[in-house]
Amino acid sequence: MEWYWAFAFLLGWVICFMALGVPVAFAFIATNFIAVYTFTGFDANALIQVADNSTQLISRFTLGPVPMFILMGSLFFHTGLALKVFDGLDAIFGRLPGRLCYLTVAGGSIFSTLTGSSMANTAML
Known part of the structure; x- marks a missing residue:
């Protein structure tokens, strides 16, 4: 099978599942299982390998903490802590031209002191 037919097959299944209202993660998982059954000739060992x-x-371990930092970012957003930090920094920078750039860098620096990880800080922002 040519690559473009395989791509069209997989994309078609993903679009079909999403059109049915299936969440994106479950649409991708179901498409993966369908692809394993289709491309391997219904081999159960391939499904076990997946x-x-x-x-x-x-x-x-490197990917384990990422969901917790996403949760922390969501908590910062919903509790208003993130807005308070940016409002405080906005008051400090005042009428400085181009202060949005400085606010972003300073806010990222403050949040990175809370996490201690650049990957987690990127996920949180």
Whole structure:
């Protein structure tokens, strides 16, 4: 099978699931399982390999804290802490020309002191 037919097949399934109202993550998971069954000739070992690779990918330590930092960013947003930090910095910078750039850098620096990780800070912002 040519790559463009495989791409069209996978994209078609994703669009079909999304049109049915399935959440994006579940649409991708279902499309992956359909693709494994289709492209491997209904081999059960390939499906086991997909599940095993998914488990190993999730259990890596480097990606483990990212959902917690996304949760922390959401909490900062919904509690208003993020807006208070940016409002405070806006008062400090006052009428400085181009202060939005300075606010962004200073706000990112303040939030990075809370996380201690640049990857987590990027996910949180």
